[in-house]
Structures are given as structure tokens and as C-alpha cells.
Amino acid sequence: xxxxxxxAAGLSKRYYIxxxxxxxxxxxxxxxxxxxxxxxxxRAPSGTWIDAVSDLNFDIVAGEAVGLIGRNGxxxxxLLKLLSRVTRPTAGHADVYGRVGALxxxxxGFHPELTGRENTFLSGAILGMSRRDxxxxxDEIVAFAEIAPFIDMPVxxxxxxxxxxxxxxxxxxxxxxILIVDEILAVGDLGFQAKCLAHMRGLSRDGTTVxxxxxxxLGMADFCPRAMVMGAGCLVFDGPTTEAIGIYRRMLAVPRTxxxxxxxxxxxxxxxxxxxxxxxxxxxxxxxLHVELVVDQPGYAxxxxxxxxxxxxxxxxxxxxxxxxxxxxxxxxxxxxRTTLTIDIDDLALVPGTYxxxxxxxxxxxxxxxxxxxxxxxxxxxxxxxxxSIVQPRYRFGQLDGADRD
Amino acid sequence: xxxxxxxxxRTTDLVHHRISPDPLPLGVRLxxxxxxxxxxxxxxxxxxxxxxxxxxxxxxxxxxxPLVPAIILAVVFGSFARLPSADAPYLLFALxxxxxxxxxxxxxxxxxxxxxxxxxxxxxxxxxxxxxxxASGAAGIVDFLVGLAVILILMVVLGYVPTxxxxxxxxxxxxxxxxxxxxxxxxxxxxxxxxxxxLVVPFVLQLLLYASPVVYSMEILPDTLANLLALNPLVPLxxxxxxxxxxxxxxxxxxxxxxxxxxxxxxxxxxxxxxxxSRDMADVI
Numbered sequence: 001x002x003x004x005x006x007x008a009a010g011l012s013k014r015y016y017i018x019x020x021x022x023x024x025x026x027x028x029x030x031x032x033x034x035x036x037x038x039x040x041x042x043r044a045p046s047g048t049w050i051d052a053v054s055d056l057n058f059d060i061v062a063g064e065a066v067g068l069i070g071r072n073g074x075x076x077x078x079l080l081k082l083l084s085r086v087t088r089p090t091a092g093h094a095d096v097y098g099r100v101g102a103l104x105x106x107x108x109g110f111h112p113e114l115t116g117r118e119n120t121f122l123s124g125a126i127l128g129m130s131r132r133d134x135x136x137x138x139d140e141i142v143a144f145a146e147i148a149p150f151i152d153m154p155v156x157x158x159x160x161x162x163x164x165x166x167x168x169x170x171x172x173x174x175x176x177x178i179l180i181v182d183e184i185l186a187v188g189d190l191g192f193q194a195k196c197l198a199h200m201r202g203l204s205r206d207g208t209t210v211x212x213x214x215x216x217x218l219g220m221a222d223f224c225p226r227a228m229v230m231g232a233g234c235l236v237f238d239g240p241t242t243e244a245i246g247i248y249r250r251m252l253a254v255p256r257t258x259x260x261x262x263x264x265x266x267x268x269x270x271x272x273x274x275x276x277x278x279x280x281x282x283x284x285x286x287x288x289l290h291v292e293l294v295v296d297q298p299g300y301a302x303x304x305x306x307x308x309x310x311x312x313x314x315x316x317x318x319x320x321x322x323x324x325x326x327x328x329x330x331x332x333x334x335x336x337x338r339t340t341l342t343i344d345i346d347d348l349a350l351v352p353g354t355y356x357x358x359x360x361x362x363x364x365x366x367x368x369x370x371x372x373x374x375x376x377x378x379x380x381x382x383x384x385x386x387x388x389s390i391v392q393p394r395y396r397f398g399q400l401d402g403a404d405r406d
Numbered sequence: 407x408x409x410x411x412x413x414x415x416r417t418t419d420l421v422h423h424r425i426s427p428d429p430l431p432l433g434v435r436l437x438x439x440x441x442x443x444x445x446x447x448x449x450x451x452x453x454x455x456x457x458x459x460x461x462x463x464x465x466x467x468x469x470x471x472p473l474v475p476a477i478i479l480a481v482v483f484g485s486f487a488r489l490p491s492a493d494a495p496y497l498l499f500a501l502x503x504x505x506x507x508x509x510x511x512x513x514x515x516x517x518x519x520x521x522x523x524x525x526x527x528x529x530x531x532x533x534x535x536x537x538x539x540x541a542s543g544a545a546g547i548v549d550f551l552v553g554l555a556v557i558l559i560l561m562v563v564l565g566y567v568p569t570x571x572x573x574x575x576x577x578x579x580x581x582x583x584x585x586x587x588x589x590x591x592x593x594x595x596x597x598x599x600x601x602x603x604x605l606v607v608p609f610v611l612q613l614l615l616y617a618s619p620v621v622y623s624m625e626i627l628p629d630t631l632a633n634l635l636a637l638n639p640l641v642p643l644x645x646x647x648x649x650x651x652x653x654x655x656x657x658x659x660x661x662x663x664x665x666x667x668x669x670x671x672x673x674x675x676x677x678x679x680x681x682x683x684s685r686d687m688a689d690v691i
Binding site: 091093102128154 | 452
């Protein structure tokens with residue numbers, strides 16, 4: 001039986017960022033202007049709203065290990081803070097089943113003046129352990145952190161490595177049902193990182209749900225079969241980690257620009273062989289196919305390269321055809337307003353049967369990578385023959401010589 | 407709080423949390439607060455340990471902190487100005503006032519600054535926010551107990567014998583703490599939004615020191631002023647504390663009634679302000 005661990009529905013978080021003028025009292029504001037705005041006397045828009053996370057929808061099954069990747073500022077940490085209840089969403093909701101252990105920084109709650117022992121109890125309690133839990137696991141924690149000789153020394157005298165090891169060790173013995181880990185492993189040395197990853201893999205094997213942010217893509221691919229890619233607060237991709245890493249790498253390859261893009265899905269119109277896509281497409285095995293996609297981006301959108309995918313699948317989900325412009329070096333760009341993109345197939349070469357056809361557009365602008373799919377259209381290749389195969393090239397049988405020929 | 411997330415029972419009795427823009431119901435928040443009592447004890451321990459770490463005199467500071475000002479006051483007001491002190495030695499009179507007022511003011515200011523001091527924690531992990539002002543405020547009780555011991559020793563030295571009325575002290579202390587925590591929690595949540603609130607606290611506390619019978623006794627005040635001061639909930643608390651300890655006149659019924667009414671209003675308002683203003687703490691601090 002699969003048990004749900006996390007279900008997010010339209011989860012969103014907006015922050016109000018006061019403008020620099022409002023924050024600086026010398027710039028004509030005088031008395032603190034956020035206060036004036038709060039009391040409603042001063043209604044001028046003196047700041048901006050930032051969508052740190054917008055409209056996230058996903059399900060995570062108990063025991064799953066999910067990686068979360070994206071550039072700085074993509075909304076990863078905000079999502080973790082929402083799920084760990086550090087901050088409230090402004091819209092949408094998420095249902096979380098099971099006790100959440102959140103590790104958003106290494107050494108949560110450590111006080112520099114206190115000893116390693118005192119901090120172990122302090123940090124453990126803040127992370128949600130009872131004093132009895134910590135007492136029983138104390139020796140394990142110290143052994144895991146490899147700092148036994150220094151446990152009664154104030155942590156302000158610790159090296160950053162020792163600090164990180166103790167910090168992680170406390171959290172490692174938390175044993176929650178859901179473990180949320182932000183990019184924290186970068187602090188330790190390689191040996192310690194490997195140890196932490198191994199520990200998390202062990203927790204995951206034992207049934208702990210793990211949601212894990214890291215820039216260490218290899219370590220992530222190692223134990224998260226699934227990954228979510230975030231960009232500009234949106235969920236850009238959710239699927240197999242290897243695919244997610246590919247998309248993330250392509251996002252990184254596009255230089256960041258200062259322009260503020262329009263985030264969102266543009267409207268589009270799809271025609272196939274000159275007919276609107278509402279009608280089912282009927283064709284012969286070796287017909288040509290002319291696909292036209294008219295994209296209309298309202299508002300301002302800086303020109304950005306797009307990756308256009310055309311996918312034709314059989315009804316049982318096997319990919320018959322997958323074409324991608326960037327693989328053959330064709331550059332397609334989308335900007336503001338109308339753009340018409342075309343795909344021409346000279347010879348469909350499919351056996352008769354029913355298929356589905358759709359396009360996926362990946363807009364590779366880094367600040368707002370957007371992936372969207374067109375609707376799935378039925379494609380009927382007419383013909384009497386029934387084949388087990390998929391591809392049907394133009395063919396002719398013949399016999400040149402041999403038995404009984406004359 | 408569930409006992410533990412390990413092993414068995416994970417699929418059957420899972421804690422369910424709905425994360426949504428709506429604030430948590432009061433009942434849930436109170437249950438969480440109660441469930442986190444271990445954390446309260448540990449935060450209280452941290453508060454006490456950190457305060458006198460890396461000091462040469464250590465705990466002696468707790469003794470010196472009320473004693474030194476009391477001696478100064480005794481010299482200035484008791485010997486030179488000869489302020490009346492309700493027939494008790496002025497040193498004991500001033501010291502008892504300072505010890506109780508110290509409990510109030512240190513609780514308000516410590517609780518008041520607690521959220522800002524631990525802002526780093528608030529943005530990284532969820533726990534009932536009220537624990538921070540509660541634990542740092544409650545730490546003042548240790549200073550108070552040491553101060554009380556100093557008073558009792560001085561009383562014996564000066565030939566004063568405490569009477570049976572000392573049994574009232576725990577109640578007086580509990581009421582003082584409740585009032586101070588309510589106000590301190592309000593200050594803590596408000597100053598997370600606007601630091602102004604934290605900055606204004608020292609002034610208010612100083613004003614309150616002079617608006618309460620700490621260094622003087624109520625008998626020197628003209629009636630109009632005494633009536634005004636009756637709204638100060640510290641008046642009956644200080645009067646009752648001296649009565650139970652030194653046998654000075656008990657607070658009047660009017661003082662008790664007015665003082666408790668305004669104290670109740672203040673503490674409740676403080677809690678309400680905290681509950682409202684601590685909601686989006688992590689976003690503003």
C-alpha cells in the first residue's frame with residue numbers, strides 16, 4: 001500500500017519587498033514608511049511583491065527520496081521553509097503526513113558559548129527530540145560526529161568541520177518520518193559528505209521520506225530516483241533525476257540576464273497539415289506531416305532560445321517519434337508577441353494504428369525557465385494491416401530470381 | 407507530539423499537518439506549547455548557563471546586582487534624604503523593592519528581546535515561538551531567588567524575623583511573572599516587526615521604576631498622585647511583597663482590586679498581541 005507523505009496544491013508564497021526609498025528614512029519618507037503604509041495612511045506602492053514560490057503542485061509518496069534542484073533564488077529554500085512550517089504560505093496548501101525533521105542549516109540552535117554536550121541537547125530539543133531520546137542516543141551522536149575528545153569544550157573553539165559534523169550528527173539521529181535537508185553538506189570535507197549521504201541513503205532505505213536540496217548532482221542522482229527542478233518559484237520539471245539534471249544543466253548553460261521576464265505559459269495555437277488541432281488527425285503510413293505552432297507571449301518577454309519537442313507515442317506509452325530542434329543545431333527563439341514555429345516530417349513511417357501527438361516547449365531563459373506541453377492529440381494512421389512493430393518505411397517486396405521463375 | 411517516528415506505526419498513526427495560510431487554532435497551538443516542555447527546560451538552561459559563562463565572579467554577580475544599587479539608595483535616600491520607609495530599615499525596604507522590581511523589569515526586557523536575539527533560529531526551524539520569551543523571561547526567577555536569599559540573610563543580621571506571611575511570596579512572584587511575561591511577549595513580537603518597540607522599553611521601565619513604590623513608600627505621596635498610581639499593577643505587588651516579608655502595612659483592598667484589574671488587562675492584551683504579531687515572524691525578523 002502506498003501512503004502519501006506530502007501533497008502540495010497550489011502552494012504559493014509572496015513576499016513584500018519594500019523599495020529602497022521606503023527603507024531609507026532620508027529619502028523623503030521621514031517617519032518609517034512601512035508603518036505608515038501598515039496603518040493605511042500612505043497607500044503609494046513603495047515596494048514590490050515577489051513570488052518566491054508560485055502554484056506548486058506535487059505528490060510525494062512515503063519512503064520516496066526526492067531531490068530538489070535549481071539556481072540560487074529559484075525558491076527551493078522557501079519551499080522547504082513552507083513544508084517545515086517555518087513560514088506560512090500566502091495561497092494554496094500542503095498536507096504533510098508524519099513528523100517532519102527539517103535541517104535547514106548545520107548546527108541549528110547551537111550557541112557558541114555552550115559546550116558540544118550542552119549544544120547537543122539544545123539542538124536536539126529544538127529539532128524536536130525529547131531529552132530522553134537525546135540521552136539514549138548521545139553516545140551514537142558523538143561517535144558519528146567523531147568529536148569525543150572535544151565534547152566538553154565550547155563550540156566557539158571548534159573548527160568549522162567539527163561544528164558541521166556535530167550539527168549534522170544531532171539531526172541524523174532525529175529519526176523523523178519526513179526528512180527535509182537544505183544544501184548543508186557543502187560545509188564538511190568529502191569524507192564527511194560521503195558519510196552523510198550514506199546515512200541519508202540508509203534512512204531512505206528504512207522508509208524515511210527524504211526531500212533533499214543539493215548542488216551535488218552526482219550525490220543526488222545516487223539516491224534520489226526522482227527530482228524536481230525549480231526556476232523563478234515555479235516547478236519546471238518533476239520526474240526522473242537523470243532527466244532533471246539534464247534540464248538543469250541546460251538552464252545553467254543560458255546566461256543570466258538582468259531583464260525581468262514575463263513568467264508564465266503563453267497562449268498557443270496548433271495546426272497540423274493546415275487543419276486546427278481540434279479535429280482528429282488522419283493520415284496514411286507514409287504521409288508527410290506539417291506542424292505549425294503559433295505562440296503568443298503577451299507582455300514583455302526577452303528573446304530566449306527554446307527547445308521544441310515533438311513526441312508521437314503509441315497508446316501503450318512507447319515513444320515512436322521524438323524530435324528535438326537543439327539536437328540538430330536549429331536555433332528557435334521566442335520573444336514578445338507572435339512567433340510561428342514549424343516542424344516538417346517528410347515521411348511519417350508509422351504502421352497503421354492510433355497514436356498521440358504533442359509538443360513540449362522548453363523555454364531556456366534562466367530567470368524563468370518554463371516548460372509547457374500542448375494538448376495531446378489523437379493521430380490515426382489509417383490502413384488495414386495490423387503490425388506488432390511501429391516503424392513502417394516505404395517498402396516494396398519483390399523476387400529477382402530463383403525457384404519456378406521463368 | 408507523537409512519541410517517535412521510528413519503525414512501527416509509521417503508516418497507521420501518522421501526524422497530519424495541513425500547511426495553509428490560515429493560522430493554527432488556539433487549541434492546537436497550546437497543545438504544541440505543552441508538547442515542547444522539554445525544549446522549554448533546555449532553553450531555560452541555556453539562558454542561565456550563557457549569562458555568566460566566561461565571567462570571573464560568576465554567580466556572585468547575581469548577588470551584587472541588586473545589593474549594590476540598594477546600598478547606594480540606602481546611603482542617598484535613607485541616610486541623607488531620610489525618606490520614610492514604613493518603619494522598616496531603609497536598606498531592607500529598598501532592597502526588597504529592587505528585588506521584586508528587578509524580577510519584573512528583567513523579565514520584560516529579556517523576554518522582549520528574546521525573539522530578535524534568536525532571529526536566526528526562527529528563520530530556520532519551527533517550534534512554538536512563545537517558548538523563547540517564556541524561557542528567557544523565566545530565567546529571571548533565579549536572580550530573584552538569590553536576591554530573596556540576600557534579603558533574608560540581611561534580615562537576620564539586622565535582627566528582623568520573617569513572619570508566617572512569607573507563605574504569600576510564591577503567589578506574589580507568580581503574579582509578577584505573569585504580568586511581566588505578558589508584557590514581554592508583546593514587546594518581543596512587536597519589536598520583531600519594528601525595532602522601535604525594543605528601544606522604547608528601557609525608558610518605560612525607568613519611568614515605571616519611579617512610578618512604583620520601589621525607593622519610596624506610598625505614604626509620602628499626595629492623594630491625587632496615589633490614586634493615579636493605583637492603576638499601576640506593580641503597586642499592590644510591591645506592597646504585598648513588603649508586607650509578607652517585612653511586616654509593613656498590607657496593600658489596601660482598592661489597590662489590590664484596581665491593580666489586579668489593570669494587570670489582567672495588560673497581561674491578556676500582551677498575549678493577544680503576541681499571538682497576532684508572532685504569526686509571520688520568520689518573514690519579518
